Amino acid sequence: MIEPLSDALVELLETQHRIDRLRGEAIRRVGAGLCDLAYANPYDGPEPSTVDAIGEALQTERTLDLQYTPYGGATITRRLVAGKLRTDSGLDYHWRDVVMTPGAMAALNVVFRAVRPDRGTAEVLMITPCWLDYPLYLTNLGLRPTVARVDRESGRLDLSAVEAALSDRTRAVILSQPANPTGVVYGREELEALADLLGSRPVPPVLISDEAHRDVHPPDVEVCSPAEVYEQTCVVYSFGKSLFIQGQRIGYIAVSPRFEGREEVRDLFADLCRTMGFCTPTALMQLAVRKLIEHRPDFSSLGARRHEFATRLRELGYGVPPGEATFFLYPSLEGHDDLDFCERLARRGLLVLPAPLFHDAGGFRISLTGTSDMMDRALDVLEAEA
């Protein structure tokens, strides 16, 4: 009476399982010497101020502070997030526009579920390369993922590709800003052009802006939220990236204050947090982030590392498309099978993620969050395999 996953879901998971097996083999071969740069794990650890904020939240004297919070999240936390969004975007976010979720994974699933029609086929257009699990969630929810790739040279939005991929069944478009894995920060003008294109559709689709890396960029770079230029936007955020606590599962959905039917939409999202079983982030983390709303990671060393690493890779003959934000580089590969190449790196003790995990081909993603020693070893391996 247990039903196996559908073939489509099994296929989506299989690429990932192959990487998991690769990781297992690499650990057995090189042990603690493994240079695992597949994910943005901060090998230098979170900042002490972040851990302190969690510790202080734990010392609450209020006996109900570790109990249930309302669906949608604790009001004070929502107020603080809305205030931050108002400052950053200039949009008039109300606290109810913010629905706290246990991480971006839950937030994405709630929004995807909300755009699914009761019957009939519906599509969600993914700007690729994109985070590996978007199509997994969509397929599980009965939505059909379609794709439009960014420009291969510049990493910028390719509006003709978007236009060609849109159909009458397209209920939503999802992109990440800044873009994961490329590190590109889309400019206001190209987002405005996208908004014009989407707004010209008979029924404008929802734009889902995955802003998990919004605070991971150099201080002199402006990150424009698509919500500033397109009314039907839902922003998805995770605190895990900028605070280096990815295992602490706290994020949110923010419904644009200009979203049509805004009140119903935000209430629907809170109801879906309950109906789908996501509930809320932990009570403790909702207390802790109140003290961390203004936190920005120190990007100086990461920015310098990004520049140096990209320069060295180019010297070694790798293509490295421009990009200035996130924890990642996304070098391109020519004349290699992506998975084979990553397997060769793994045999030398370096783990990275091949382009097919991002629904793309011809490259790999490497995280810049290792220790200095790990990054040096990674360069040695990439030199040997160049």
Add this chain to the structure above:
Amino acid sequence: MIEPLSDALVELLETQHRIDRLRGEAIRRVGAGLCDLAYANPYDGPEPSTVDAIGEALQTERTLDLQYTPYGGATITRRLVAGKLRTDSGLDYHWRDVVMTPGAMAALNVVFRAVRPDRGTAEVLMITPCWLDYPLYLTNLGLRPTVARVDRESGRLDLSAVEAALSDRTRAVILSQPANPTGVVYGREELEALADLLGSRPVPPVLISDEAHRDVHPPDVEVCSPAEVYEQTCVVYSFGKSLFIQGQRIGYIAVSPRFEGREEVRDLFADLCRTMGFCTPTALMQLAVRKLIEHRPDFSSLGARRHEFATRLRELGYGVPPGEATFFLYPSLEGHDDLDFCERLARRGLLVLPAPLFHDAGGFRISLTGTSDMMDRALDVLEAEA
């Protein structure tokens, strides 16, 4: 392009929304004097040892300890849970049989999703009265909830009702042990009789045992897990109840070691934690519960309160079915509309949950977790409305 919830889901949520509004009105009327015994919020707070365990976990020197854990959970945590289950049940649980989830809500949704066939109508039989959101989850996942009530006098399983409700479409049966809201602990013999009935079906359904209150009972009461008597059992657990930290979102699914296709089933559950967006409990709580595996709440004062409160209610003319575990009493009402009655209590400053929230009629659930003063005031209100 946003789709409202289906009528069926709206209807399921509406009863709850009515209670939420009642609560809002009651707070406006009586303010801090509100006696909110709707949920098992521990007004005396969690035990210091629980908070200390979380604080100690936070003081880890391992820089990756607050990062992602594998889907299914951290291996050490799973090992400790499996060890505890082996001791309690005598069954040979392997650590992989335990899939850590962010609370019981996620665990239930994963198991429900796993029994859903790719096409066709399927049913899940709920032993009622039952936790309010079971049918919400089932309906959202496209499963049809059916019901079999326990015996009205004794609160025991009514096998003829179960037999009458089973059909060829029944993929799973769900009960809570100990039972929420009645507080009844099902005995080994009645569970064996249920197992015989289910096992005699052409295709035996999965038995889902919601054991969120497994550790909330007097020390002299044996709580038999249905997994001990029926092979096709999945146990769902939450640490939030026994540790008084319901907002900390950590629980698990345990697949019976005797489950047919056990290896595939547990791997499926871990894959579903990813595919559905539940991910894992927070890294911090997975560390903390390692120190709390053997923790049992001190039931002595709760047990005494249960006895006194039930006695007083009976003196006031309320029917109180027998029950010995959980935080709740479930008095019966005759000649009252359940919701009207609860609204009258709310106007006097006492919040309880009416039977319709448990897919039942003719009673209400009251939590015994208030302060002594709150419990005294609750009795005054119940006396006035008796």
